Amino acid sequence: MDEFDVVVVGAGPTGENLAERAHAGGLSVAVVESELVGGECSYWACMPSKALLRPAAALAEAGRLAGAREAVTGPLDAEAVLRRRDEFTSHWKDDGQVEWLNGSGLVLVRGHGRLDGPKRVAVQTPDGGRRVLTARHAVAVCTGTRAALPGLPGLDEVRPWTSREATSSERVPPRLAVVGGGVVACEMATAWRALGSEVVQLVRGSRLLPRVEPFAGEFVAEGLRAAGVDLRFGTSVTGVRRDGPVTLTLDGGGTVTADEVLFATGRTPATGDLGLDTVGLAPGRPIQVDSTGLAVGVPGEWLYAAGDVNGRALLTHQGKYQGRIFGTVIADRAAGRPLDTAAWGRSVATADERAVPQVVFTDPEVAAVGPTLEEATREGRRVRAVDYELGNVSGASLYADGYQGRARAVVDLDRETLLGVTFVGAGVAELLHSATVAVTAEVPLSRLWHAVPSYPTVSEVWLRLLETYRG
Template identity: 70%
Template sequence: MTESESIAYDVVVLGAGPVGENVADRARAAGLATAVVESELVGGECSYWACMPSKALLRPVLARADARRLPGLSQSVQGPLDATAVLARRDSFTSHWKDDGQVQWLESTGAVLYRGHGRLAGPRQVTVDGPEGERHVLTARHAVAVCTGSRAAVPDLPGIDRVKPWTSRDATGAQAVPGRLVVVGGGVVGVEMATAWQALGSEVTVLVRGKGLLPRMEPFVGELVAEALAEAGANVRTGTSVESVTREGPTVVVTTDRGDRIEADEILFATGRAPRTDDIGLDTVGLEPGSWLTVDDSCRVTGSEWLYAVGDVNHRALLTHQGKYQARIAGAAIAARAAGVPLLESDRWGAHAATADHAAVPQVVFADPEAAAVGLSLAEAEQAGHRVRAVDFDLSSVAGASLYADGYRGRARMIVDLDEEILRGVTFVGPGVGELLHSATIAVAGEVPLNRLWHAVPAYPTVSEVWLRLLETYRG
């Protein structure tokens, strides 16, 4: 292996996914010399194995579901989806797993890209083992930002390696529809992939250890989604754990704790995420390899003056949009500290504080029906010690929803802080509700007083009129 002389940059970024790209962009915009290290594809998990391919798979599924609820159109969309066309469109959104366009954008910012595996080699030092056996040694004058993301966590079941189960990457990138698919896990990935592959023709069985789907949202969300999945033909089994999994020829055999034997062509484990920090040299700076990294609100690692952890690796909010938000915060903080500008640590709404990661994290689950939530659920708000009231409204009673689709089923809930008269959280479930979420995010993040929110008049007849109905219900 040939080793180069050490090259100095102001900032070195490990990981060129959306988070790393945004840290680099903000650093370069501030005039800081920046290097970015990537061992896979520039653009990261979101572009090739998560957000983009999964939503490309789901969009035809949800569009067909909406069309089937509209008389005059429903008879035209009764046939099966064209799986070949859906998968081809998915492939186009991943640029066929080629990153030329992403590389061009990154280099247009002025950042220098290093291909290869990057590791910390002590304070402010990074080594990069390149694809041709070369080794680059990089020094960071001001900051190293760890933006390496997370990976699927597969349970340690006997013989699971021989089974070769699907993870989220396999589920979003598969080139053929499995005849029978077992999905283990009832979180976002499990629900979305069950929705997609069932609609594309798989016989889907969902195994959930807990009481229901989407347990981090309000209970009624998981209930409605489970009901819809069952109506679509999926077999949803709650309170069920996998005890063993084997592969007999091409067939996967699953045994549950209830003694059930389930045969399938593929099995997807959607059972959580783990940080991609096991082989990046954390031990050289006194940190535990493979651990989540604890940070302050500027995303600087606790106890360090130069190391930042941005995105999934800090375990604050494992969502692409939140990671990009953190990246903007971290980039601004790195630039300010490099320029010797003091940060106002007490300014929770300043340019250097990731305030929204505490109170206003939005998320959409692209199931049928869609689920969207921001802020705290009722249980979370009560656990946090807030004096709150949950205000519910049946979305099917809103004129815009009944126009959206016949037989519209959905529900909305806002969590009102009775002492502050602001919203602590908002949840929607129903077709198309993802487009309602940003208004809720503004209300929660901005701590808009309810007496002021009353004057934000929703257009008629839109689904957004549910805001007026929720406020009327609260006022009584």
């Protein structure tokens, strides 16, 4: 039996950040990991997916500039793209991450960790042994989510792709079927089409990216179709079989045949085999937490959950943000220091509720922070949407010939501050942090008039939005 101040279950970015902050606060920390240190983001999500997407974006941008498009005479070198992707995943080896963890004074325990009652974690080690860790102060669950697959008969035998296979495949399938209309579906349809696959994307609903402004999904749909993706809305898969290729049966009676099929149909919290029942929580569900990270319904102020596993904001950067805050909370509570729990205080993850930024790396890109117009209206706020066509900004017309895109600011009319901002267009990801700062700091629009954008840049859209608002 080993005793530490804190035991962290899960060594992804969230767990690493939480562990580092708790240790910086003077606590001893053990980190339990059953797979690779660095987690989903490093090996099967953020890093490999963006490594696949960046060459496609660069090629597309070159093709939109006179003089550059004439120099681009061929398709992507798929083998080179995959080799570069492999470098960003460290060839699915975690030596560098382990070196950082050990160098930070944290203790790595390999194996599958399960709660074993209050402040106890039982670890099934790779050699078949069992090791019990006890925590003096806190256990933090940072196990993330897993891909959710539909309950179609025979799906296991089909060997479908999830986000893991889609980001780590060693070859380009000649034909790929993508099921879903969310971020993973749109990004992977973009990437594999650029690498040479014939892609059909099947979307059950009537729009893409349902959690962002509707116009954003419309721009992305146009981009996918322009790239050659066969995009079909209002289509559900009712059956699957594999006989060499995969055949998908559709609800309208037709079929789609592909060499591989990616089901990008959501995520589920990785809590099914975590021992939650030993502390009175339901397995297989998100661990509900308060704004300081404490699990709701568990007495004693010892169980925390950070990142995707708590369902607050399923994004790597938000998980890291929670890890920094909750790790500091654990250290403060252990030392008897007072917490700062006012909105935007040191001890609470306020941004999860008011200023969550996200980028969708399609062509065009989508970058958004804060609520959409529909969400803000539903909350009962008095708001106004201010729209501006990005192609009318001088910097955008220089960025690409025929630049197409749009910006929207959702303005709180009572306070004259920004609630949310959405950009759609090439390269808009780098505009997002300015919007995140404005939303988080609740900067008055009257003050934003004095934030002068450089000319000629795409960021001049900020001035155009303010001018449009004033009329």
